[in-house]
Amino acid sequence: MTKHLHPLAIAVNLRDIVVQNFFWLILIGVNFRKLLQKGWFIPVCVGISGFFVGWAILKYWRFTFAIRNSALTIHYGIIVRHQEHIPFGRIQTVRENQPWYLRPLGLYQLEIETSGKSLNKAEAQLAVVSAVVVRELAQRRQSNVDSESQEITADTPVHSKTAEATYDIKNRDLNIFALTSQGIVPVILVLSWIVNKLQEWLPAAYWHKVERSFAGQSLLILAVLILGVLVIGLLVSYAQQLIKFFHFHAQRQGHQLLISQGLFSRHQTTTDLKRIQAICLSQTALRQIFHLVSVELLLAASQDSGQQKNVLAVPVIQRSAVWQQLKQLLQISVDLNFKLTQIVSQNRWYYLRNNFLWSLLIVIHMTGWRWPWGGLSVLVTIFAVLAGIYASRNTGYYIESQQRLYLQSARVFQRDLFIIDKRKIQSLVWQQSWWMQAKHNYHLIVNVRQNNGNHAIRLKYLTHQQAQQIQSWYKSI
Amino acid sequence: MQSIGPDQSQVLEQLPEQIKTTWRITALMNGFWLLLPLVGAILAWQFWRWPIWVVIIAGCLFIVLPAIQLSIVPYRYHFTGYLISNEFVTLQSGFFFRKQVTIPITRIQNVTLEQGPVLRWQKLQAVRIDTAATSHHIEGVSVKKADALKTAIVRYALEEQDD
Numbered sequence: 001m002t003k004h005l006h007p008l009a010i011a012v013n014l015r016d017i018v019v020q021n022f023f024w025l026i027l028i029g030v031n032f033r034k035l036l037q038k039g040w041f042i043p044v045c046v047g048i049s050g051f052f053v054g055w056a057i058l059k060y061w062r063f064t065f066a067i068r069n070s071a072l073t074i075h076y077g078i079i080v081r082h083q084e085h086i087p088f089g090r091i092q093t094v095r096e097n098q099p100w101y102l103r104p105l106g107l108y109q110l111e112i113e114t115s116g117k118s119l120n121k122a123e124a125q126l127a128v129v130s131a132v133v134v135r136e137l138a139q140r141r142q143s144n145v146d147s148e149s150q151e152i153t154a155d156t157p158v159h160s161k162t163a164e165a166t167y168d169i170k171n172r173d174l175n176i177f178a179l180t181s182q183g184i185v186p187v188i189l190v191l192s193w194i195v196n197k198l199q200e201w202l203p204a205a206y207w208h209k210v211e212r213s214f215a216g217q218s219l220l221i222l223a224v225l226i227l228g229v230l231v232i233g234l235l236v237s238y239a240q241q242l243i244k245f246f247h248f249h250a251q252r253q254g255h256q257l258l259i260s261q262g263l264f265s266r267h268q269t270t271t272d273l274k275r276i277q278a279i280c281l282s283q284t285a286l287r288q289i290f291h292l293v294s295v296e297l298l299l300a301a302s303q304d305s306g307q308q309k310n311v312l313a314v315p316v317i318q319r320s321a322v323w324q325q326l327k328q329l330l331q332i333s334v335d336l337n338f339k340l341t342q343i344v345s346q347n348r349w350y351y352l353r354n355n356f357l358w359s360l361l362i363v364i365h366m367t368g369w370r371w372p373w374g375g376l377s378v379l380v381t382i383f384a385v386l387a388g389i390y391a392s393r394n395t396g397y398y399i400e401s402q403q404r405l406y407l408q409s410a411r412v413f414q415r416d417l418f419i420i421d422k423r424k425i426q427s428l429v430w431q432q433s434w435w436m437q438a439k440h441n442y443h444l445i446v447n448v449r450q451n452n453g454n455h456a457i458r459l460k461y462l463t464h465q466q467a468q469q470i471q472s473w474y475k476s477i
Numbered sequence: 478m479q480s481i482g483p484d485q486s487q488v489l490e491q492l493p494e495q496i497k498t499t500w501r502i503t504a505l506m507n508g509f510w511l512l513l514p515l516v517g518a519i520l521a522w523q524f525w526r527w528p529i530w531v532v533i534i535a536g537c538l539f540i541v542l543p544a545i546q547l548s549i550v551p552y553r554y555h556f557t558g559y560l561i562s563n564e565f566v567t568l569q570s571g572f573f574f575r576k577q578v579t580i581p582i583t584r585i586q587n588v589t590l591e592q593g594p595v596l597r598w599q600k601l602q603a604v605r606i607d608t609a610a611t612s613h614h615i616e617g618v619s620v621k622k623a624d625a626l627k628t629a630i631v632r633y634a635l636e637e638q639d640d
Binding site: 300423425426427428429430431432433434437442447448449450453454455464467468470471472474475477 | 481482483484564565572573574576578580581583608609610
């Protein structure tokens with residue numbers, strides 16, 4: 001049966017229309033400023049508002065959908081009519097979002113994604129639907145039951161099969177996860193920039209007065225400022241992570257993985273295990289100290305650019321428990337005794353050297369800063385060199401079997417261990433610069449699909465022998 | 478042609494000689510685009526009293542970049558090639574930064590033949606190979622060869638498609 005969205009979708013349409021046309025509204029406001037001041041303001045506002053409301057209602061009225069036996073059909077478009085036909089078997093991921101303003105009404109936003117590459121967003125977006133629609137869609141996807149034979153009501157369970165494995169985040173783990181998040185770094189950078197600018201903007205007399213009141217102890221002021229920035233950064237980052245991952249729950253039902261999370265807005269993602277392109281065990285240096293790991297999934301699905309790239313299957317777990325969780329939740333058996341083949345010691349130097357050279361670009365810029373902030377350039381160099389040492393020690397690979405490869409790459413004090421099946425590798429690239437040829441070293445890039453694009457996993461400065469080993473593994477059938 | 482990848486026993490096929498002409502024309506066309514910042518810098522120096530070193534840098538770029546591109550054409554040709562087998566497509570390119578790509582036939586989604594005016598003049602066709610995540614190019618082969626390549630890749634892909 002063909003249905004309309006919930007009437008609240010008109011408000012959502014209106015919001016989207018206003019956001020899409022905000023630029024034009026500002027342009028009209030600026031260019032016709034004088035006309036608007038001559039008593040035209042209210043009539044123009046009423047006219048534009050009326051037009052937008054009419055547009056939103058028309059959009060709502062022309063958007064219909066039908067959940068049929070084997071597919072979801074959507075009709076939309078005011079002037080040019082579109083018909084979207086999505087067979088349930090082709091659906092890769094379903095995202096059920098429940099923003100805070102829809103929660104009291106028990107309504108949801110649905111995003112349905114297939115593996116199609118033509119769009120940069122979900123193939124189907126149902127702006128506001130009732131829980132009954134969500135349940136009906138979930139049931140049809142699971143069993144493709146005949147819509148005529150079974151009536152689905154608000155009491156029908158969302159997922160008929162029982163969970164075969166579950167994971168719930170513990171409060172203690174969530175706290176450690178939030179406190180060890182590297183989300184603090186951008187917050188600190190922004191705050192440092194503001195403090196540096198404040199020093200420039202504030203009148204010099206005022207700044208000297210502050211310094212005098214601390215009896216010329218500029219180092220004390222610096223220490224207080226740094227501590228203040230650190231504490232505020234930590235609090236902001238902690239709150240961000242807590243809101244995002246509150247009541248995180250993951251469960252597996254047969255081949256379906258369900259993940260739900262969020263404090264104010266609840267988000268639920270449903271995906272088929274067969275659609276996973278790679279599994280990434282991610283560890284920041286801080287979490288490495290606490291032996292904590294995050295499990296992320298690289299999926300093949302189209303997605304809005306605003307959303308996170310990877311799906312987090314387990315936000316935080318002890319490294320010793322992760323293998324068991326992977327087996328239960330993702331049905332992946334991992335070789336527990338694996339040992340990575342690392343970058344040979346004579347090649348580790350290149351990581352350090354490259355980071356040092358890149359840091360010089362920032363250092364040259366920072367030397368122009370006022371004292372004592374310009375002095376931080378020394379710290380930047382030390383940080384870059386240490387990051388280089390960290391990356392060189394945490395890069396490696398392991399060939400588990402004829403079909404599975406482990407690749408570990410490192411970013412700024414973060415290491416990612418990718419578990420990839422050979423048939424999910426889209427292409428394998430070897431790079432060698434002119435000056436690397438003499439040493440017979442290679443850079444490796446393994447391309448894996450991520451959402452609608454590509455994720456390139458890079459391992460730099462492998463020896464010829466290591467490169468040969470990976471290449472012959474890849475080309476063996 | 479010898480492989481630059483880890484498996485150096487592999488022998489790749491070289492592109493036709495005419496590809497060198499297309500690269501030389503591309504280098505000259507790049508030089509033409511660099512003429513714009515040079516003219517801009519001269520005008521800014523004349524009318525807004527911009528420093529002379531801006532003109533010198535723009536002038537150097539105008540001469541040096543196309544000159545480098547033109548001079549490395551024989552070397553680039555020596556290192557560019559491809560190999561199509563029952564299971565893999567291997568592509569190789571670059572001189573200063575060499576690259577070898579291995580694409581399993583089963584991962585290929587589609588093959589597209591492309592031909593701009595320069596390639597058409599030289600009776601060549603470029604071949605674009607798309608996977609679900611990446612896109613790769615054979616810069617130019619003869620029209621007959623391009624068609625044969627497309628047919629071969631599609632045939633292998635249909636035979637080997639595993640999911």
